[in-house]
Amino acid sequence: MVKHYKIFKITSDHVVDFAAEELKKYLRMMMPRCGEIDIIYDPDATDGFRLGRMQDFALDVSEADDASLDDILHIDTDDNGGIIAGSNSRSVLLAVYRYLTLNGCRWLFPGIDGEIIPVKSIEPVYYHKMADCRYRGQCNEGAEYQPNMIEAIDFTPKLGMNVFMLEFEYPSVYYDRYYKHQHNTANREEEPVTPETILQWKRQCETEIAKRGLQFHDMGHGWTVKAFNMSTEDAWSDCAEERIPPESRELIALYKGERKLFENRLTWTNFCMSNPRARANAVKSIADYAEISTNVDYLHVWLADRSNNHCECESCRKKTPSDWYVVLMNEVDAELTARGLNTHIVMICYVDTTWAPVIERLNNPSRFSLLVAAITRDYTRAVSGIVDPEKIELKPYVLNNSPLPTSVDEYLAHAKRWLECCPMPSFVYEYHFWRAQYRDLGILGLAKVIHKDVLGYRANGCMGMIEDGSQRSFFPNGFAFYVYASTLFDASLTFDELLEDYFSHAYGEDWREVAAFLEKVGSVLDFGYLNGKLSTDTRRGPLYNPAIAAACDKLAACAEEFRPFVQAHRQRPLRAQTVAYKLLHYYLLFLKGVSHPIALKASGEDAKAREALTAFFDDFGRYETEIERWYDHCLCAIALHDVIDKVPLGFAL
Secondary structure (H helix, E strand, O other): OOOOOEEEEOOOOHHHHHHHHHHHHHHHHHOOOOOOOEEEEOOOOOOOEEEEEHHHHOOOOOOOOOOOOOOEEEEEEEOOEEEEEEOOHHHHHHHHHHHHHHOOOEEOOOOHHHEEOOOOOOOOEEEEEEOOOOEEEEEOOOOOOHHHHHHHHHHHHHOOOOEEEEEOOOOHHHHHHHHOOOOOOOOOOOOOOOHHHHHHHHHHHHHHHHHOOOEEEEEEOOHHHHHOOOOOOOOOOEOOHHHOOHHHHHHEOEEOOEEOOEOOEOOOOOEOOOOHHHHHHHHHHHHHHHHHOOOOOEEEEOOOOOOOOOOOOOOHHHOOHHHHHHHHHHHHHHHHHHOOOOOEEEEEEOHHHHOOOOOOOOOOHHHEEEEEEOOOOOOOOOOOOOOOHHHOOOOOOOOOOOOOOOOHHHHHHHHHHHHHHOOOOEEEEEOOOOOHHHHOOOOHHHHHHHHHHHHHHHHOOOOEEEEEOOOOEOOOOOHHHHHHHHHHHOOOOOHHHHHHHHHHHHHHHHHHHHHHHHHHHHHHOOOOHHHOOOOOOHHHOOOOOHHHHHHHHHHHHHHHHHHHHHHHOOOOOOHHHHHHHHHHHHHHHHHHHHHHHHHHHHOOOHHHHHHHHHHHHHHHHHHHHHHOOOEOHHHHHHHHHHHHHOOOOOOOO
16 A cells, blocks of 8 residues: 655744755655655644654753754654654754664765665654754865855755854855866866855855754954955955055054065954954954844854964053954954844964963853864874863963964863853864875774764863865765764764764675775875874974885785775665765775875975876876865865975964
8 A cells, every 4th residue: 555645844944844845855765656745834733744843842852951052853753754853943954864864864975976865665763862062064175166065065964963164255265276276277277256256156055054954154264354454355365565555554463573464365464453443443344244144153253364473563462362362352242232233253262362361351251152273283193081281281372482282182271271261162173174184095094083083072071063174075985074973963973883884885795895995005004104293204304204105105006906896896786886986996096196206205205206296186187077076186185285395284384
């Protein structure tokens, strides 16, 4: 007998509307012969699938400190339907995806090609869980193109995440990397886009975020540019000094006796924070933006994106950058209050504001959250446990002469100092999927660090994480990202459980062979090497180690030996598995090609290593269009050139 399924919306809400459409779509894919599934708004429905907020079903949400922020999923269904509910409308959508996951669906990569939707009848599910971390998401980075951004936003809630951040007023730097095809000019023609188009695309992303009820976090850097009364359209590009309006010159930070742009970049330049006019410009811009952008849930207000370049004038010297930062935040709070705006502001523990303020305090801490951004940390070592700031030596801040921390524990100790004097919720801004992902060629080492980091940050009181990284961090697969999202939602999941779940779905019955190969890659070229941990003569550089050259030869041989296995599995019955093996095929080519410049670098032949790396990316770029939905060619090139040409640890600030 054919069952006729119905979906009833108990709650009238646009996100619940979308959740109902998603449930219908995937149920029809799972049961292609089930016929039409009607979607009906009926708050009194007692049969079929009933979707709505838990409160509308009289279900208890008291375990949440804030039901609008904490995601509780409640599922109680049989083979005819049942309740799929959440503590807020976004949680209803997350509950739909969790219900489908428990019925065998998987989302391995963004886009349709990353879906595994089994053909089967639905099974009863009972599930109740509040997410273990409040903030679970990602922020745009790398080289982005618009269709992929839409896929990335769509992918976010399918893995149980609830946050999407768009950095900058005009994220031109990220779009330009892709559309100008940086690091691939040998194979692709530039196709630049205008700031107006980029702003329109940002708005399109915002509507897709809102459709899913995701928390929208916005901005970050750029406010220092507003202090100069200048536009942020091209704030990441080189800027001629003559573009600075004469009346704005005195607003720029005095650095080494001059008030001029830092390394010719607006976004890298701090402003004279003791100057009331400069602060007033920034405050007005922040408040104006907040007043217009009512769709923003969390507005991030950060300073310039460089370190040790703050104003050295006599007045600014009287306080640390973090003290001036708190002064600015109090003025922002006062202006927002005067305008009747409840905008939530995110401050950042980052570069020079890593050090806690000495004398200033927030007047209204309830408006603020602290973002902990350990950008220069060592990614070979995870959070070690609960950090006691009394047991970690934190050197006092010295104006423009303070080396940044190299351990995540030291960053956490600084953050705890911040929270002692300015109590507020805290969460993390991480960079696993920025440069770090390209320095672990076996990928499993970094995935283990991510798993431990999520647990470690949570143990230290951080309420979640946003990853600053490419939306195309799925090369050779999306396992590390899967570990990240899954552990944020459910901290009880073990690394081995996640490994088996992801790999068995991505690679089928022979998944253990793929896992063993990646383990072997990691053992042949240790994750620590490209992070500068294995030099045998630091005078010759952090990557000097002749033994690694031999390891690179072995790495190329391993890739070649594994090629027949991959070729034998290229055609799979499931599309997502075909994609998984396709990516693995290209990854073998990547490993063979990149091993040569790394070997040259390890041998001390720096100039030849740079030339070989450039030649490699020019050559490998011919495959980009085949795999660009999952592989960020530009960011990968930047990350490895950063290692070969510059410094291997963190970010050269």
